[in-house]
Amino acid sequence: MPTYRDASSELIASDIDAYLLEHEHKSLLRFITCGSVDDGKSTLIGRLLYESQMVFEDQLAALHHDSKTSGTQGGELDLALLVDGLAAEREQGITIDVAYRFFSTEKRKFIVADTPGHEQYTRNMVTGASTADLAIILVDARRGVLTQTRRHSFLVSLLGITKVVLAVNKIDAVDYSQAVVEQIDADYRAFAEGIGLTDIVTIPTSALKGDNVLTRSANTPWYDGPTLLGHLEVVPSTEQTQHGPFRMPVQWVSRPDLDFRGFAGQIAGGQVRPGDAVRILPSGRVSTVARIVTMDGGLEQAQAPQSITLTLTDDVDVSRGDVLAAADDAPEVADEFEATVVWMGEAELQPGRPYLLKTGARTVTATLSTPDHKVDVNTMEQLPAQTLALNEIGVCTVKLDRAVPFDPYTVNRDLGGFIVIDRLSNNTVGAGMLRRAVRGSDNVHWQATDVGKSSHSALKGQHPCVVWFTGVPSSGKSTIANLVEQRLFAQGRHTYLLDGDNVRHGLNRDLGFSAPERVENIRRVGEVAQLMVDAGLIVLVTLVSPYRAERDAVRARLEPGEFFEVFVDAPLAVVQARDPKGLYRKAAAGEATGVTGVDAPYEAPLTPELHLLTAELSATEASDTVLRTLAAAGILDL
Amino acid sequence: MTTLTHLQRLEAESISILRDAVSESQKPVMMYSIGKDSAVMLHLAQKAFFPGALPFPLLHVDTTWKFQDMYTLRNKKAAEIGADLIVHKNPEAVRLGINPFDHGSAVHTDIWKTEGLKQALEAGGFDLAFGGARRDEEKSRAKERIFSVRSKEHRWDPKQQRPELWRLYNARVHPGESIRCFPLSNWTELDIWQYISQQGIEIVPLYFAAERPVVDRDGTLIMVDDARFRFLPGEQPMTRKVRFRTLGCYPLSGAIESEADTLSGVIQEMLLATTSERQGRLIDHDSRASMEKKKQEGYF
Numbered sequence: 001m002p003t004y005r006d007a008s009s010e011l012i013a014s015d016i017d018a019y020l021l022e023h024e025h026k027s028l029l030r031f032i033t034c035g036s037v038d039d040g041k042s043t044l045i046g047r048l049l050y051e052s053q054m055v056f057e058d059q060l061a062a063l064h065h066d067s068k069t070s071g072t073q074g075g076e077l078d079l080a081l082l083v084d085g086l087a088a089e090r091e092q093g094i095t096i097d098v099a100y101r102f103f104s105t106e107k108r109k110f111i112v113a114d115t116p117g118h119e120q121y122t123r124n125m126v127t128g129a130s131t132a133d134l135a136i137i138l139v140d141a142r143r144g145v146l147t148q149t150r151r152h153s154f155l156v157s158l159l160g161i162t163k164v165v166l167a168v169n170k171i172d173a174v175d176y177s178q179a180v181v182e183q184i185d186a187d188y189r190a191f192a193e194g195i196g197l198t199d200i201v202t203i204p205t206s207a208l209k210g211d212n213v214l215t216r217s218a219n220t221p222w223y224d225g226p227t228l229l230g231h232l233e234v235v236p237s238t239e240q241t242q243h244g245p246f247r248m249p250v251q252w253v254s255r256p257d258l259d260f261r262g263f264a265g266q267i268a269g270g271q272v273r274p275g276d277a278v279r280i281l282p283s284g285r286v287s288t289v290a291r292i293v294t295m296d297g298g299l300e301q302a303q304a305p306q307s308i309t310l311t312l313t314d315d316v317d318v319s320r321g322d323v324l325a326a327a328d329d330a331p332e333v334a335d336e337f338e339a340t341v342v343w344m345g346e347a348e349l350q351p352g353r354p355y356l357l358k359t360g361a362r363t364v365t366a367t368l369s370t371p372d373h374k375v376d377v378n379t380m381e382q383l384p385a386q387t388l389a390l391n392e393i394g395v396c397t398v399k400l401d402r403a404v405p406f407d408p409y410t411v412n413r414d415l416g417g418f419i420v421i422d423r424l425s426n427n428t429v430g431a432g433m434l435r436r437a438v439r440g441s442d443n444v445h446w447q448a449t450d451v452g453k454s455s456h457s458a459l460k461g462q463h464p465c466v467v468w469f470t471g472v473p474s475s476g477k478s479t480i481a482n483l484v485e486q487r488l489f490a491q492g493r494h495t496y497l498l499d500g501d502n503v504r505h506g507l508n509r510d511l512g513f514s515a516p517e518r519v520e521n522i523r524r525v526g527e528v529a530q531l532m533v534d535a536g537l538i539v540l541v542t543l544v545s546p547y548r549a550e551r552d553a554v555r556a557r558l559e560p561g562e563f564f565e566v567f568v569d570a571p572l573a574v575v576q577a578r579d580p581k582g583l584y585r586k587a588a589a590g591e592a593t594g595v596t597g598v599d600a601p602y603e604a605p606l607t608p609e610l611h612l613l614t615a616e617l618s619a620t621e622a623s624d625t626v627l628r629t630l631a632a633a634g635i636l637d638l
Numbered sequence: 639m640t641t642l643t644h645l646q647r648l649e650a651e652s653i654s655i656l657r658d659a660v661s662e663s664q665k666p667v668m669m670y671s672i673g674k675d676s677a678v679m680l681h682l683a684q685k686a687f688f689p690g691a692l693p694f695p696l697l698h699v700d701t702t703w704k705f706q707d708m709y710t711l712r713n714k715k716a717a718e719i720g721a722d723l724i725v726h727k728n729p730e731a732v733r734l735g736i737n738p739f740d741h742g743s744a745v746h747t748d749i750w751k752t753e754g755l756k757q758a759l760e761a762g763g764f765d766l767a768f769g770g771a772r773r774d775e776e777k778s779r780a781k782e783r784i785f786s787v788r789s790k791e792h793r794w795d796p797k798q799q800r801p802e803l804w805r806l807y808n809a810r811v812h813p814g815e816s817i818r819c820f821p822l823s824n825w826t827e828l829d830i831w832q833y834i835s836q837q838g839i840e841i842v843p844l845y846f847a848a849e850r851p852v853v854d855r856d857g858t859l860i861m862v863d864d865a866r867f868r869f870l871p872g873e874q875p876m877t878r879k880v881r882f883r884t885l886g887c888y889p890l891s892g893a894i895e896s897e898a899d900t901l902s903g904v905i906q907e908m909l910l911a912t913t914s915e916r917q918g919r920l921i922d923h924d925s926r927a928s929m930e931k932k933k934q935e936g937y938f
Contacts, residue, residue, distance in 0.1 A: 016906040024832060028644035097799070099780040100773050102826045109644040111824055114780075123801055130803040237641075251657040256690035264686070266654040266805065295688040306642065307653035309688070320661055344801050358806050361658065417804045426810040428800040 026104065029237040032113040032128045032161070034152035035138030040169045044138065044207035045101055045114055046079030048229065051214045052103040079207075098128045107233045117148055122155065122377060122391035123344040126431060129159035130417065133237045136165045136228075137188075141174045141204070145187045151377045153188075157195045158340065158393070158433070160413060163235060164192070164200045167228060172206040176219040194593070195380065201235075203228050242304045245329035246270035246278070247407070247415055249360030250322045254309055262293055262309040263318050265361065268414035269407075270326060271303035272310070277327035280318055281405035286327050287312040321362030323405040323415070331415055334437035335403040338516060341368065341396050343388035345422060345429030351387060351396075355429070359418035362404055366420070368430075369397035373515045381599065382515040388430075395516055397438060409433035435516075456536030460494045463635045464533040466558060467626065469542045470551060470605065471568035472597035473583050474575040476614040476622070477542040480568065483623035485540055493636070496532055498525055500543035513594040519550055526554030533562060538635065546596045548603040561633065566626060567608040572597055574615045645833055649682065652821040654805060655784060656686040656768070659819045660693050662809035663766035666819075667759070670696040670723070672708040673885045674841050675770035677715075678830050679822055681839050683768075684719060695722035697767070699758055701750035702727060703738060703887035705863050707842050715840070726758035738889040739868040746887070756792050759816060766809060766817040774826045784823045790814035831905045844882045845904060847896040851875035859895070863888040883908075 011019045035041040101112040113128030115121065129135065135156040139149055156164065166188050174180045185202040192200060203212055204220050205228055211217035212227045226234075247269035254262040272278075276289045292299040293309040302308045310324065318324070325331055343349050349368060357366035371394035374385035388394045409416030410433075420430030457464050467484070469477040481497055488495045500521075504511070508524055511517040522545045532539045545551050555563040575597070576584040586592035587599065594600045605611075610629055612622045630636055642650070660666050668683060670676050683692055698712060716723040728736075731749045738746040759767060773780050783799050785807045800808050809817050822830070834841060851862040853873050861882075862875045867889070869875075880893035881904070898904045 012906055012909045016902045016909075019909075020832065020835065020902060020905060023828075024643060024645065024836060026644045027641050028647045097781045100824065101780060102774045102824070104644075104826070104828070109826075109829070127801045127803050251654065252661055252687070254687065254690050260689060262689075264657055266650055293689065295685045303640075303642070305647065305650050307650040307657070307686070356810075358808070361661070413804060417806065419801075419803060419806045419808060421808055421810060426808070426812060428802075428808045431801065431803045 022106065023104075026107060026109050027237055028109050028111070029134065029232060029235070030111045030113070030132050031134040031136060031232065032115060032125070032132040032156070033136045033138065034115070034125065034156065035117050035136075035148075035169075039117070039138040039140050040207045041114070041117070041138050043079050044136075044167070044169065044205070044213070045112055047207050047210060047213055048110075048112070049101060049103050050079055051210070052105055052229075098124050105229065105233055108237075110232065117152065119148075119151065119377065120391060122151075122393070123342065123431075125152065125155050126159060126342050126344075129156055129161060130413075130431070132159075132161055134163040134165065134232070134235060135161045136167050138167050138169050139184055139188070141168050141170045141177075141180055141184065144184050145191065147378045149188070150191060150380070153192055153197060154195055154375075154377060154380055157197050158342075160410060160433075162197070162199050164197050165228065165231060166200055166202040168202060168204045169207055171204040171211060171220065172209050176204070176211075176217075178220075178222040181223075201225065201231055203231065242270065244269040244407075244412060245326040246272050246276065246324070247304075247326075247331065247412060248272070248308075248310070248324045249362070249414070250318055250320055250324060251361045253318065253320060260311070261315070262311050263322075263324060264307070264309040265324070266307045267302060267304040268360070269304050269412050271301055272308075273301050274298075278310075278312070278324045279327040279330040280316060281323045281325060281330060282333045282403050283317070283322070284333075285316050287314040287316050289313075321360065321404075323360060325405070331405045331407045331412075332437055333403045333405050335400045336438040337398045337400075337406070338372075338435045338438055339396060339398045339418075339432040340393065340409075340435060341371075341388060341398075341420070341430050341432040342393050343390060343430050345427065346390055347422075347429070348390070349388040349396075349430065354423065356421040356423055357398070357400065357418050358421065359404060359406065359434075360415060363421075364404060365401040367399050368420070369399075371396050372519060382601070384601065384603075395435075396432075398432065398434075406434050406437070408435055453534045453536065456534065458536075460536045462493055462536070462538060463562075463637070464536045464538060465562045465564060465630070465633075465635050466529045466533060466539045466541060466554070467564045467566060467630070468529075468545070468551065468554065469540070469566045469568050470545045470608075471570070472546075472572075472575055472602050473544060473595065474578045474580060475568045475570045476578075476612075476619060477544075477568045479619045480566075480612065480614075480622045480626065481540045481542045483619055484626050487623065487627060488538060491636070493538055494536065495538045495540065497540045497542070498529060498532075500525070500541075500545075503528075513600070515547075518544075518546060522547065522550040522554070526550075526557060529554065530557050533558060538630075544596050544602070546600065546602045548605065551605065564610065564629065564633070565605050565608040566610040566612060567605045568612050568614055568622075569604070570614045645829065645836065648825055648829060649685070649833070651805075651824065652679075652682045653686040655807070655819065655821040656683050658805075658807055659766055659768065659785070659809060659817070659821075660687075662807070663817065665762070665764050666694040666766040666768065667697045667724070667762060667764040668692070668694055668768040669755075669770070670698050670712070671770065671885075672698070672704070672712045672842060673770070674830055674834060674845060675772065675822060675825075677839050677841050678825070678833055679768065679770045680715070680719075681837060682821060692719070692721055694768075695724050695762075697724045697726065697758055697762070697764075699751055699754045700725050700727045701746070701754070701887050702732075703746075703750075703866075703889060705842070705844055705861070705885060705888045705891075707844050708885060711840070711842050724758065724762065726754055726761070728754035728757055737866070738887060743890050746890070750887075759792070764816065765811060766819055768819050768821060770822050771820050772825050772827070772830075773823050782820065782823065784820055785809055786818045786820070787811060788816050788818055792816070794818075827908065828905070831901070831908060835901045835905065842885060844885055846901075847879050847881040847899045847903075849877050850880050850893070852878050852880055852893055859893040861888055861891070861893055 033041050099114045115125045115128035168181050168184050181204045205212045214229045248265040248267050250263045250265045252264040274289050279286050290311040290313045292302050351370040354365050371385040373382040374394035407415040416434045418432050419428050422429045469481050485495050485497045508521050511521050529539045587595040596602045736749045783802050852859040881896045898907045
């Protein structure tokens with residue numbers, strides 16, 4: 001079999017200087033391999049090393065020896081043994097940590113993060129994925145897309161890797177069947193697109209036999225795509241951040257003498273030139289880049305991820321941890337965030353406990369809230385959680401003791417990624433990805449108004465309130481609320497119906513159906529309802545609003561007696577039979593996910609003002625009950 | 639905008655690691671072994687803190703048995719860049735006259751290097767030490783972190799390694815514990831050679847082939863570097879054109895016969911070679927998992 005060493009060895013032998021010149025211009029690709037022991041992951045990496053001739057004769061001799069004593073290929077050369085590193089792992093026959101491997105071809109140098117695939121090693125995989133440009137997801141052709149495949153893909157997506165190679169491995173064991181590969185490809189794409197992975201290249205391989213790893217296999221004449229290495233050599237590796245606005249966390253303030261004051265760091269985004277205006281964060285001061293200083297001389301331009309030293313034209317105050325950014329496109333500064341957190345500590349997360357948080361070149365004190373939810377890494381289902389244990393992933397609110405500059409992780413990994421350090425053990429116990437700032441109210445002040453709620457309601461001759469209809473889809477919320485509003489209107493009451501479907505066309509059209517988006521949906525509707533109460537209106541809200549905590553939060557914002565929680569309740573079988581929007585039918589057909597009551601949670605009210613069992617009540621009867629309740633509470637008295 | 643080459647990206651990463659480590663530690667030090675990896679690491683450190691001087695001293699844990707060429711370059715380089723050079727020789731080893739001829743490679747390495755290093759780090763109160771190790775050198779190194787925590791006893795526990803994500807390194811330690819920081823983790827031997835060539839970094843001449851006096855010990859060529867060499871009965875030094883792929887204590891470093899007397903010649907030989915770098919290092923052959931064992935005991 002031809003190898004890369006063979007291909008280039010002639011040039012090495014005949015003209016080493018020409019060879020070296022060629023190799024100076026290689027680019028770098030970092031990738032992660034995801035799969036379990038059984039998928040042939042170690043064998044695949046072993047083959048890449050072996051065939052790109054990164055294995056020397058003495059290592060090969062050791063490999064032959066090890067293959068006989070502890071190999072799994074019946075004494076045949078076991079390539080997996082090349083990469084199974086620690087002695088303990090060799091004995092157990094599993095990989096338990098992240099190992100980094102290196103090989104290069106004429107076009108590229110590669111750094112491979114080799115991580116274990118089991119659920120209990122989620123933190124290791126997340127670690128390996130954090131620096132990868134691309135992920136190879138291995139699937140055993142005989143077994144297809146499995147739970148672990150989904151888990152690995154979810155983690156890859158979570159860490160912001162967009163390029164995926166689906167290696168359908170052990171293709172020799174299914175007689176090189178095109179149909180098998182096409183089925184796995186279709187299954188995988190159907191799932192992957194749902195988690196935002198769309199740049200997928202599927203390659204049928206046999207790591208054991210070498211098919212389509214380096215050389216095109218004669219066994220798969222129906223496959224006309226690239227070989228695995230062929231693809232890895234050409235896939236773009238340019239860091240996304242190179243194209244964004246300029247960002248550089250200051251790692252080191254260089255003051256060798258009184259005349260020089262430079263700010264050293266690794267560019268985390270975009271590029272910079274002398275003369276560029278930069279904003280210093282968090283202070284917000286603006287200055288201009290004077291020079292880009294390196295030991296090799298001044299630069300006309302520098303780009304991510306170069307390490308440089310900048311001097312500025314003004315004598316401004318800059319410290320380690322500050323961020324220099326494009327003046328007209330600077331990151332936000334905030335001290336409270338919503339973040340996805342991966343817990344890596346043996347001891348579980350203690351919400352409210354002060355931890356250290358490192359982001360960019362800055363370490364601050366941070367507390368994490370009780371998780372809004374955690375995510376089942378196998379099903380991606382969002383589950384309620386009080387804490388996060390080792391390897392669990394959840395969404396938390398992170399509060400810092402001071403404001404820091406940041407970009408959302410999806411925009412810039414360096415300005416949006418952070419680690420959590422335990423103050424007592426000094427261990428790294430978590431890692432997280434900032435999603436967005438939670439708007440602090442420090443700099444926002446109330447403007448007093450003279451015409452208040454009591455004036456508004458007096459004019460209308462009614463007590464304003466919110467009647468909040470909650471329940472699963474098709475339980476009857478809108479139908480009942482509509483009737484209630486018609487009858488109040490007929491009585492000359494000033495009302496407004498805030499419909500959950502309608503607000504998603506305008507006010508909340510940027511929100512989807514994930515848990516945090518639902519939380520935000522409820523919060524916004526609650527805010528609007530409160531404003532309308534201030535305006536003196538009787539506000540009817542129809543919103544699935546599945547979370548108890550968010551409904552209670554709306555109640556807490558209103559005055560006592562202004563919030564009427566109406567639990568519109570019907571058995572699943574009844575709502576599925578009604579199904580006017582076809583939602584349950586789609587859910588059953590697998591066309592819709594996240595349907596409340598089916599595969600998304602609904603937290604029923606514990607003490608609602610009204611509990612309407614709509615399987616037993618007509619809409620008219622139900623609306624009667626609502627009106628009687630409002631009357632009894634004195635809402636309609638004035 | 640251009641795509642950075644792999645060497646540019648490696649350089650940027652190493653410089654970033656060096657700056658972060660210095661910022662996050664109280665008293666850092668750089669291990670300086672005078673080999674080619676050390677030379678590259680020192681060069682990167684100069685770049686990281688330019689135009690300033692190195693914000694840490696260099697530490698050479700001396701065994702007194704290094705090649706004379708190494709001592710020459712060490713002193714020259716330190717003077718040239720104005721570095722604060724600490725040379726530590728284990729006084730116990732000096733007193734006992736530990737040497738590879740009488741005591742064997744294992745005892746020699748343990749007392750001079752492993753024990754000597756611990757003494758030097760403790761004496762200096764260093765909480766972070768840079769080392770030039772690379773992950774591609776050996777299998778157990780592949781899992782080494784860039785920032786590796788060592789206990790008060792300088793032990794490395796593979797089960798207590800901290801997760802290392804993105805470019806966020808955790809250098810926090812308790813009093814007495816320390817960090818070994820490896821800025822060259824992601825470099826390969828070829829990267830090192832290419833960078834030396836590209837940057838014109840000065841290395842010990844022993845890496846280039848020249849006529850040198852050697853003896854053949856069971857197929858390993860050992861250079862007769864000074865008068866302390868112990869000949870076996872009847873043994874005579876012979877002149878061979880040799881060079882070294884790795885440098886350590888001269889009685890423990892195997893030379894290879896070679897015609898490569900230029901950098902490109904050395905790289906050419908390396909690329910066409912069929913044995914891995916560490917085979918010339920005699921200490922690795924004790925047992926299959928020996929490096930892992932040495933690391934647990936505190937060897938760099």
